[in-house]
Amino acid sequence: xxxxxxxxxxFPQHTWDQPIIYALNxxxxxxxxxxKAKITPRQEGVMTLELSxxxxxxxxxxxxxxxxxxxxxxxxxxxxxxxxxxxHCGLCTVICPTDALSLNRDTMEVSFDKxxxxxxxxxxxxxxxxxxxxxxxxxxxxxxxQNNRRGNKKx
Amino acid sequence: MGGVVKxxxxxxxxxxxxxxxxxxxxxxxAIVEEKGPVKAAEEVDVVTTGTFAPMxxxxxxxxxxxxxxxxxxxxxxxxxxxxxxGLAAVDIYLGATALPADDPRNxxxxxxxxxxxxxxxxxxxxxxxxxLKATGYGTDCYPRRELETVITKETVNxxxxxxxxxxxxxxxxxxxxxxxxxxxxxxxxxxxLGNATYCSAGQLSPLLNDPYYRxxxxxxxxxxxxxxxxxxxxxxxxxxxxxxxPNGVVTAPAGTLAVMGDLKQMSPKWLRxxxxxxxxxxxxxxxxxxxxxxxxxxxxxxxxxxxxxxTEVIDYGLHYATGGGEPLARVSxxxxxxxxxxxxxxxxxxxxxxxxxxxxxxxxxxxxxxxSGKFTLSTPVASLPGPESGYSPKGMKA
Numbered sequence: 001x002x003x004x005x006x007x008x009x010x011f012p013q014h015t016w017d018q019p020i021i022y023a024l025n026x027x028x029x030x031x032x033x034x035x036k037a038k039i040t041p042r043q044e045g046v047m048t049l050e051l052s053x054x055x056x057x058x059x060x061x062x063x064x065x066x067x068x069x070x071x072x073x074x075x076x077x078x079x080x081x082x083x084x085x086x087x088h089c090g091l092c093t094v095i096c097p098t099d100a101l102s103l104n105r106d107t108m109e110v111s112f113d114k115x116x117x118x119x120x121x122x123x124x125x126x127x128x129x130x131x132x133x134x135x136x137x138x139x140x141x142x143x144x145x146q147n148n149r150r151g152n153k154k155x
Numbered sequence: 156m157g158g159v160v161k162x163x164x165x166x167x168x169x170x171x172x173x174x175x176x177x178x179x180x181x182x183x184x185a186i187v188e189e190k191g192p193v194k195a196a197e198e199v200d201v202v203t204t205g206t207f208a209p210m211x212x213x214x215x216x217x218x219x220x221x222x223x224x225x226x227x228x229x230x231x232x233x234x235x236x237x238x239x240x241g242l243a244a245v246d247i248y249l250g251a252t253a254l255p256a257d258d259p260r261n262x263x264x265x266x267x268x269x270x271x272x273x274x275x276x277x278x279x280x281x282x283x284x285x286x287l288k289a290t291g292y293g294t295d296c297y298p299r300r301e302l303e304t305v306i307t308k309e310t311v312n313x314x315x316x317x318x319x320x321x322x323x324x325x326x327x328x329x330x331x332x333x334x335x336x337x338x339x340x341x342x343x344x345x346x347x348l349g350n351a352t353y354c355s356a357g358q359l360s361p362l363l364n365d366p367y368y369r370x371x372x373x374x375x376x377x378x379x380x381x382x383x384x385x386x387x388x389x390x391x392x393x394x395x396x397x398x399x400x401p402n403g404v405v406t407a408p409a410g411t412l413a414v415m416g417d418l419k420q421m422s423p424k425w426l427r428x429x430x431x432x433x434x435x436x437x438x439x440x441x442x443x444x445x446x447x448x449x450x451x452x453x454x455x456x457x458x459x460x461x462x463x464x465x466t467e468v469i470d471y472g473l474h475y476a477t478g479g480g481e482p483l484a485r486v487s488x489x490x491x492x493x494x495x496x497x498x499x500x501x502x503x504x505x506x507x508x509x510x511x512x513x514x515x516x517x518x519x520x521x522x523x524x525x526x527s528g529k530f531t532l533s534t535p536v537a538s539l540p541g542p543e544s545g546y547s548p549k550g551m552k553a
Contacts, residue, residue: 087207087427087439087510091342094350094506105494108511125267126343128209128429128439128508 004052006035006075006118007062011045015069021049028061029053035118048075048119075119078135081112085131092123092132159196159450166200166447167531175200177525179518180359180446180457187458196454201525201532204361204457205378205443205517208354208509209429211340212320212391213251213438215276215418218312219287221245222304227297231289233275233306240289244297247289248317249275251438261433265338271436274428276316280380281423282308314418316380316426320390322442324362324410325397325466328353328486328496330503333472338433342508344471348498351468351505356514357461357488361444362410364457366403367542368395370447372535377414378443378521381425383530384416386444389539392548399542403456406465406485410539414442425517441513443521447532461488468498478550 011020024030030053037047051058065072081101088110090103100116101123103109123132169175176199178186183202187195219228221244228240231247235255238247253272260266279285289302308314330351331337331344338344342352357363365371375386390411397409425441448454467482474480486496491505524530540546 088512089208089439089510090507091352092506094343094345094352094504103494103506105492108492108507108515125265125432128431128437129427130269130430 002052003055003058004050005058006048006050008073008075008078008119009045009047009049009065010071011047012069012071013043016045018068020065020068020070021047023064024051024061028057028064030057030061036120050118075117076114078119079114079117079121079124080133080135081110082131082133085129086110087129087131089128092127095122095126097122159193161196161200161447161449163447163449163532163534166449169200170525170528170531173526173528175525177201177203177445177522179515179522180204180364181515181518183454183457184358184460187454192451192455192458195458196448196451199448199454202364202446202448202453202457203443203518203521203525204356204359204364204446205441205514205521206322206356206360206509207425207441207513207517208356208439209340209431209437210318210321210440211252211437213276213316213318213440214272215249215279216313216315216317217247217249217306219245219247219306220310220312222299222302224299225297226289226291226299226302227294228289228302229291231287233285233287234270234278235286236270236272236275238272251276252435254436265433266435267432268430268434268436271428271430273426273436273438274430276418276438277423277426277428279308279314280418280421280426308419315415316384316418316421316440317415318390318440319413320392320411321414321440322361322390322412322444323355323408324360324366325405325464326354326408327467327469327482328491328505329471329475330468330483330498331472332470332483335472337472338431339471339475340431340434340437341471342506343432346472348501348503351491351496351498351503352508353466353488353491353505354508355466355488356509356511357464357492358459359511359514359518361442361446362412363404363464364459365444365446365453366399366405366456366459368410368539369456370449370453370535371412371444372539373537374533374535375444376530376533377416377445378441378517378524378530379414379416379421380418380441381422382416382418382420384414385533386412386535387415388413389546393540394547395540395542395544396547400463400465402459402463404459404464407467407482412539441517443517445521445525445530445532461492464488466491468496
């Protein structure tokens with residue numbers, strides 16, 4: 001059965017010379033669609049991609065990513081809309097490329113479909129009421145990323 | 156004119172007796188359609204309207220109370236946002252769009268304007284502590300030159316929301332015909348008519364339901380920011396001579412209201428700080444105005460629906476900044492609300508900035524207030540300038 005999920009991968013420095021995405025494809029037969037990729041000022045890579053394939057292979061692929069030191073999180077939890085802050089003005093629907101944010105034309109209320117969200121973040125600065133929030137990794141998770149990197153520098 | 160004529164006193168007596176029939180402006184549409192304006196005027200006493208949108212010409216007036224020794228405040232900052240001190244010793248006015256000196260503005264384009272005057276007002280109304288810094292030059296009666304303290308709505312004497320221009324009667328629909336992305340007070344506009352934004356509650360909007368200002372005037376009691384306030388004058392840039400359709404409804408930005416109310420009884424739910432990327436800070440204000448159905452004509456006016464209200468599509472990329480150019484199109488609010496309008500043969504997606512669902516919530520709260528007898532209607536003490544006045548705003552030589 002085909003399984004598909006959007007994931008955010010954080011690559012510590014020491015993973016740079018490894019063809020990790022290639023391995024996901026060839027070893028686990030996962031199809032990937034890169035939504036976003038960037039390199040942070042700390043020279044860590046962050047990539048958002050949609051992975052599709054067999055559920056069992058998907059789980060093995062995620063396991064493989066963790067083993068080689070890539071931090072994995074699922075995109076659905078990344079962007080949140082704060083219901084208390086949202087005024088349902090509708091301005092965010094201008095920019096959302098996937099219609100994850102959409103305006104019900106009868107009730108004139110904005111709905112947010114996490115499954116459709118690709119985490120492009122375009123809506124975050126656009127919302128006049130700061131109601132769309134990026135969940136950034138917690139401090140301890142960041143530290144473990146850094147420790148990985150430091151560990152790699154040891155002779 | 157039909158036979159029904161009701162006075163506001165009569166309507167207030169019915170409110171007091173618990174007999175008044177109050178509906179919101181959306182409900183009134185179906186009533187007038189079904190029964191006609193004469194019957195609707197007989198049956199309905201009050202129609203409630205509402206709007207909730209960024210309204211930049213807003214601000215708060217504070218009397219801070221005198222410290223010891225006293226100070227004649229010349230410059231003041233609330234949470235780092237500058238307030239105007241050119242009034243009596245401890246009176247200051249904070250504008251909704253004011254920004255802290257250290258905000259980078261558009262130096263890193265587009266700026267995000269995360270905190271400005273509107274946000275201070277929201278925090279104050281929420282009961283939060285607000286830091287106050289002030290300087291004065293020192294006089295014999297006001298010797299203090301510096302002040303650093305904390306204020307809340309408990310510590311100040313008066314806190315008044317005092318907004319010189321709110322509640323626009325209709326507003327333009329914004330598009331961008333240029334070849335670059337622009338950031339405006341109407342939101343982000345994509346190049347080559349990539350999207351359109353608009354900012355009115357349409358059929359729920361107060362002045363679109365009383366197009367000739369027959370019942371809304373100086374002294375009208377209103378829902379303001381969750382509390383009770385008043386219309387104190389026509390607003391700045393009031394333009395009753397804007398073009399009108401055959402139904403009397405303006406087809407471009409027209410009348411405006413200046414409003415005032417006690418900030419201490421208002422709610423942060425209905426006064427919200429606004430950050431418009433690339434543009435600046437502002438305040439979203441919730442306003443609800445009751446319209447007494449004094450006769451058949453007011454029933455007909457309040458029965459107006461989105462498909463009968465039109466506005467102009469203005470090019471903010473090529474024309475708005477210089478004031479030239481003709482509107483690209485005329486569209487109805489029903490079209491705007493549908494999600495797509497057609498300009499020069501191109502289908503353009505639309506998004507509102509004014510919250511229709513919050514406007515409806517306000518109209519319903521006001522309806523409840525009136526039905527419970529908590530809120531009665533007021534007779535204006537003076538009319539707003541109407542189309543016969545010839546009153547219209549001018550440009551500036553510069």
